[in-house]
Amino acid sequence: MKRLSTFPKGGVHPPGRKHLAHSLPLQNASIPSLSIVPLSQHIGSPAECVVSVGDVVREGMLIGKPTGFVSVGIHSPVPGTVKELRRIHLPNGVQTDAVCIELAGEFDRLGKSQETVEWENMSAKELLDLFAQMGIVGMGGATFPTHVKFSPPKGSRVEFFVINGVECEPYLCADHRLMLEKIREIFEGLRVIRKILDPEQVLFAIEANKPDAIEAVMSYCRQNVLDVKVMPLHVKYPQGDEKQVLKALTGREVPSGGLPIDIGAVVSNVGTVNAIYEAVCLKKPLIERALTVSGGAVKNPANLKARIGTPVSQLLEECGGFSEMPEKIVMGGPMMGFTVLDLDTPVTKGTSGILALTGAEIRSANQTACISCGSCISVCPLGLNPRLLYKLVDHLDYGGAVEAGLMDCKECGCCGFVCPAHIPLVQGMRLGKRIHLKNRKKA
């Protein structure tokens, strides 16, 4: 048997726990009576609110217009009236204004058959503008505006376009379900992307723990005679990170501080490709996303298509509530996700899952002193020295930490996962990065 490719350095094997939800089809989550729509759901400058309290909004109407190039539009997920503008905290530490919309009126789109729009005559530029207008961002979790990612610098050639269906985070199955249920849509979206980027080769990366998805994608490609290379990858976390995917697929390494385009590649999540299809072919802005509600404390785990702005509490209720008291509620995957402290926190464009974890699952313990065992160094997929970085940040030497590669850290959480002393290494990295960026802004 041929060995599956993977990235060579580091990585961990956390328990997958995908069986809780991987066989459950995507269902529509119920519509929230009060949607809380943050204006900063993407990397870049926040959208500018264009509605005021009391305004009547329709489903999919623009409520936040993009400011600048690295910014995208925000749309109303539901029809209704704007009740208030609220300042909220998102779990990832962002503080942003949010538009609260009370459900009222009629849906323009929900439950109606959708007409597909002719898009072949649009130029690449028009398509990219459409992405920004429709609020398309990377749905893997980083929420980088897609039109920026798809605007490679002049002179660079896109050799590879990678559709990322790896989904290496434990518990999460939303991408898995999309690949099984929305395969036609994903490949329609790929046609749009081909028109914009004109890649020499298209690769479809899927982790080997999803054999049904691999089979589905492969047979679809065979039937439709598509020039797409399906690549099953070895199961290892963080295989789904774009740098790790590219290393596994092409053997090339994204340079420090660089982007995949520097090695001639662009990577997009399957969720993003699906969103591109909906935006271009159905003229539907990004107002809902697939996510997994799972974890040992959730009664009935599910894969849901939830509207942006749905409070976490409602989705948990929809899944039958808790079977036992959860120790921690996490937004995103258990490795990279953020703790949710307020159940009114809304689903954003980057929310790939909501997990209610039991005490046994999170393995909480008291922090002890570093014993210099080097475990964190051996698992870091980027070859960094997390122990040193943490130490430097702890001693307020942010400049030194940046020199030691702090900004290359992508907070995958491998180091914290293996640390026998339970040192909050990733939190240290996040803190160091945040302060470094703040200092740089000041200077």
Place this chain on the structure above:
Amino acid sequence: MLFMKILWAFLSVGLLGAIFGIGLYVASRFFAVKKDERIQQVVEALPGLNCGACGFAGCESYAEAIVTAEDVALDLCKPGGADTAMKLGSIMGKEVEFSAEKLVAQVHCRGGKETAEYKFDYEGIEDCNAAMLLYGGAKKCPFGCLGLGSCIKVCPVDAIDYDEDGLVWVDRDLCISCGKCVDICPTGVMKMIPYGADVIVACNSTDKGGVVRKYCKVGCIGCAKCTRSSPDGGFVIENFLAHIDYSKKGERSAALADCPTKCIIRTVKEVKIEESAHPLEAVAAQDSHDAD
């Protein structure tokens, strides 16, 4: 024979020494870098704390900048204050005006475990900025002191520590006004006040009174009672929070007594006499306090 061996050793080492000595002399003579003597003088005039408050890497680089670049101000050294500025002026032969009163940092919050409401128990890095990333910190009040001591860590002279109530407090006599704690504080509760300030409004919350009441027992509710009790004290209510204009030198003790939430406090804590102490010792303590 043995004697000759020893003699040779002495002679050869002595010769080598002489050659290197001459070499060093020649090098020091011909490769000498002319350095302005004033740099050394300036370094000696500076306090030598290397706190970085002037914006340079340390006292040495500030001294170099003063002497080599013409347009560097002489009053940047905050720990040194007026004295240092005058000394620098005399070294550089320039007139220096330094009228500003010495400023010291102080925490404008007294909300602790007993008085303030918390949203959750924070577990993680003992650092205010780290806690801030988690829904703005564990306290319900978004403006207050998070109490994890980032300022304590950053202070170059250990002027900041937890007081007997477990709250962060700056010792104004140790503070060198470098402002590092003000920079690192994520909520802005650490503010500079004049050294001679008698009282502070120990609250940073700009929420309305009713909201403050819900999350803190010792927060300023913006009732403006202080402005009436001590009309000359320089109290100003802005955004439901009392500020003190320290340029007004009026009486402030009436406001201190009347503040309903007791958020106006003295900057120098009263000497507490332990009641359980031996009566004689208590008297002695009282005497020495009176003698002061």
